[in-house]
Amino acid sequence: MAKRVFVTGLSGFTGRYLRDALMADGLEVYGIGQSADEGVRHCDLNDVASLTRIISEVRPDYVVHLAAIAYVAHDDPLEFYRVNVLGTEALLKAILAANVTPTKVLLASSANIYGNANQLPITEDVPPAPANHYANSKLAMEMICRNWFGKLPMLIARPFNYTGFGQAENFLVPKIVKHFASGASVIRLGNLDVSRDISDVSYLVEAYRRLLVGDAVSETVNICGGRDYSIAQILGTMKEISGHNIQVEVDPGLVRGAEVVRLYGSPAKLRRLVGDIPAPGLREILTHMYDQYTAQAH
Incomplete structure (x- = not known):
């Protein structure tokens, strides 16, 4: 029988790409999410009883936890903690209550926990400084998960910025690309003096796939490319690709007060764990x- 994977956030941007990658590897994929796609169930992440029932039915060999409020400027702070922290603990409780023994539980954290780090590139032992x-x-999710390391074979991934077609347009890169693709003459952005480690979503899901079936547990690992790109570089590259320019206006409403200026990580540990992964450039x-x-558009 094919191995089964249970994915939270299966119908989201990352979940859809991960599903394709896992199915191409011969795995059966089930999960919870917001769509009515085959294999996707509707369930509140904090509903332990319903989660337990679904996991009991699926009997997964692997679990991947992607579901989260991921947009940094989301306007309801309580939702961050209800979903990202309490929702994660609810999932772990449901796995145990369902009496399944997954080979691996992969949890998606974020490189944002590092904040404005003093060390670049950022390795996994850099002290967190969330902003x-x-x-x-x-x-907080990571701290709770560490208390479960003795109960479940878990791995915490810290993805840096990644993008691809289909990502929500409130994220920077798809917003810029779509403006150029639509022939817009003006784009309104927030902080311009920032740079980010940007990977393709295909790189991320391949890292997840390898980590899931690999041997590493009770570890934390960065998912990154190892270099950063400025907004000016992104805009300049898009000008070359599209053949036209866009006027940039700074929108004070989009400027974040506690902005992380530069964020890029070291993929050394990831490579030690899963080997080299082909990484598309910017x-x-x-x-x-x-x-x-x-x-x-056409």
């Missing part, structure tokens, strides 16, 4: 997204 509610909630990522948005 917003999203990052605080992810760090131009390749942006070109692929631009071509898909342009095709969608």
Whole structure:
């Protein structure tokens, strides 16, 4: 029988790409999410009884926890903690209550927990310095998960920024790419003097896939490319790809007070655990997204 994977957030941006990657590897994929796609069930992450019932039915060999409030500027701070912290604990309780013994539980945290780190590139032993509610909630999630290391074979992933076609447009890269693809003359952005480690979603899901079936447990690992890109680089590359320029206006309403200026990590530990993963560069990522948005518009 094929191995089964249970994924929270299965119908989200990352979940859809992960599902395709896991199914291509011969795995059966089930989970909870917001869509009515095959294999996707509706369930409040904090509903332990319903989660337990679903997990009991699926009997997964692996669990991947993606469900989260992931947009840093989300306007309800309580939701960060209800979903990202208490929802994660509810999932772990449900796994035990369902009396299943997964080979691995992979939990998605975030590189945002590092904040404005003094060391670059950031390794896993850099002290956390969260600068917003999203990052605080992810760090709190990690602290709770560590209390479960003795009960379940768990691995915590800290993805840095990643993108791809289909990501919500309130995230920076798809917003920029779609503006160029639509022929817009002006784009309104927030903080311009920031840079981020940006990977393609295909790189991320391949890292997740390898970590899931690998031997590492009770570990924390960065998912990153190892270099950062500025907003100016993204805009300049998009100008070259599209053949036209866009006027940039700073919108005070989009400027974050506690902004992380520079965020990029070291993939050394990831490579030790799963080997080298093909990583598309910035131009390749942006070109692929631009071509898909342009095709969608026509």
